[in-house]
Amino acid sequence: MRIATVSFNPAIDQTITVDHLTPGEVHRARAVRQNAGGKGVNVASCLADWGIAVTAFGLLGRDNAESFQALCAEKQIVDRFLRIPGATRVNLKIVDDRDTTDINMDGATVDAVAVERQSAQIEDFAGSDSLIVLSGSLPPGCPPDLYAGLIARLRKKGARVLLDTSGTPLMLALQGDTPPDIVKPNLRELADWAGEPVATADDAQRVAARLLARGVDLVVVSMGADGALFLSGTTALTARLRAESVTSTVGAGDSMVAGLVAALSDGLALPDIARLSTAFAVGKLGLAGPNLPGRDAVRALMGKVTIATAGRTEAGGAGETT
Ligand SMILES: Nc1ncnc2c1ncn2[C@@H]1O[C@H](COP(=O)(O)OP(=O)(O)OP(=O)(O)O)[C@@H](O)[C@H]1O
Numbered sequence: 590m591r592i593a594t595v596s597f598n599p600a601i602d603q604t605i606t607v608d609h610l611t612p613g614e615v616h617r618a619r620a621v622r623q624n625a626g627g628k629g630v631n632v633a634s635c636l637a638d639w640g641i642a643v644t645a646f647g648l649l650g651r652d653n654a655e656s657f658q659a660l661c662a663e664k665q666i667v668d669r670f671l672r673i674p675g676a677t678r679v680n681l682k683i684v685d686d687r688d689t690t691d692i693n694m695d696g697a698t699v700d701a702v703a704v705e706r707q708s709a710q711i712e713d714f715a716g717s718d719s720l721i722v723l724s725g726s727l728p729p730g731c732p733p734d735l736y737a738g739l740i741a742r743l744r745k746k747g748a749r750v751l752l753d754t755s756g757t758p759l760m761l762a763l764q765g766d767t768p769p770d771i772v773k774p775n776l777r778e779l780a781d782w783a784g785e786p787v788a789t790a791d792d793a794q795r796v797a798a799r800l801l802a803r804g805v806d807l808v809v810v811s812m813g814a815d816g817a818l819f820l821s822g823t824t825a826l827t828a829r830l831r832a833e834s835v836t837s838t839v840g841a842g843d844s845m846v847a848g849l850v851a852a853l854s855d856g857l858a859l860p861d862i863a864r865l866s867t868a869f870a871v872g873k874l875g876l877a878g879p880n881l882p883g884r885d886a887v888r889a890l891m892g893k894v895t896i897a898t899a900g901r902t903e904a905g906g907a908g909e910t911t
């Protein structure tokens with residue numbers, strides 16, 4: 590299967606570590622790092638680490654494209670980003686002793702002609718042997734129904750489409766006649782779509798079932814440290830793995846998406862899709878930036894994932910439960 594990721598609003602992630610974040614106080618940074626990011630870029634980076642050939646589409650500001658170019662060169666990601674005038678946004682991630690706080694910028698306004706030129710190139714790439722991952726927010730200048738329209742164009746060419754976004758672009762993509770094949774909301778995104786609180790796995794299962802009824806094949810709801818819920822057809826299961834170390838939670842959802850893609854391209858059944866994507870997500874938590882540990886480490890994590898289905902708990906791949 591040919592794989593592509595799409596990032597209309599990539600970001601350079603600037604991660605600042607402080608001892609303890611207190612609003613209104615002066616803080617000393619303990620560490621600062623920058624990496625090329627944005628959801629689609631993170632997915633491509635983790636797929637490349639796993640050894641899957643991936644093509645990255647999207648829009649890149651010409652003024653600060655170097656870190657993206659370096660990432661693509663280092664990981665042999667095929668760079669099909671359209672260069673546009675100006676700079677790609679810089680998002681702030683503040684890590685303290687308890688949590689990560691994200692401050693995401695809107696991004697510079699993009700030109701409708703550039704958006705359509707890139708959309709047409711993505712459409713040219715699409716075919717019945719392809720899986721295309723549409724990730725992240727849309728920058729100002731992009732129509733909010735961009736994903737809805739693109740999904741229809743890509744699916745018409747026979748491509749499978751995975752969508753991971755939020756807010757109005759998610760709403761519009763899910764209310765169109767042609768929904769994506771796969772969606773990965775987190776609890777907040779699912780609640781926003783449903784217009785009702787979604788706090789527990791039971792709530793998530795009830796609400797996510799409505800997405801299946803709308804024609805989505807696979808719904809994965811990520812729930813942070815509580816793991817993730819996987820729904821397809823008549824099967825619903827949860828997968829969870831305790832993280833040994835958490836260096837950065839930024840991009841854990843993107844790593845999970847990369848794991849989903851890897852599992853789907855191997856034709857795995859739902860329990861193994863859940864195991865592999867959870868292992869990708871938890872493996873990434875131990876590393877800074879959108880990176881996976883080696884294949885053996887990910888496989889070892891996969892064997893430790895606890896899968897629970899309809900109230901019943903199965904052992905993980907290596908016979909372990911947590
Ligand atoms: N603290 C944690 N402990 C164990 N697993 C975690 C933890 N945080 C995240 N995960 C794993 O990573 C997956 C994705 O995390 P999360 O739900 O935070 O995604 P997200 O909100 O899409 O994140 P992002 O937008 O930063 O990519 C979870 O479903 C879970 O499997």
Ligand SMILES: O=P(O)(O)OC[C@@]1(O)O[C@H](CO)[C@@H](O)[C@@H]1O
Nearest residue numbers: 600626627628680693725726840
């Ligand atoms: O503003 P968006 O597009 O919703 O999210 C952007 C972002 O938070 O997503 C990634 C983590 O998932 C980061 O690399 C990036 O900064």
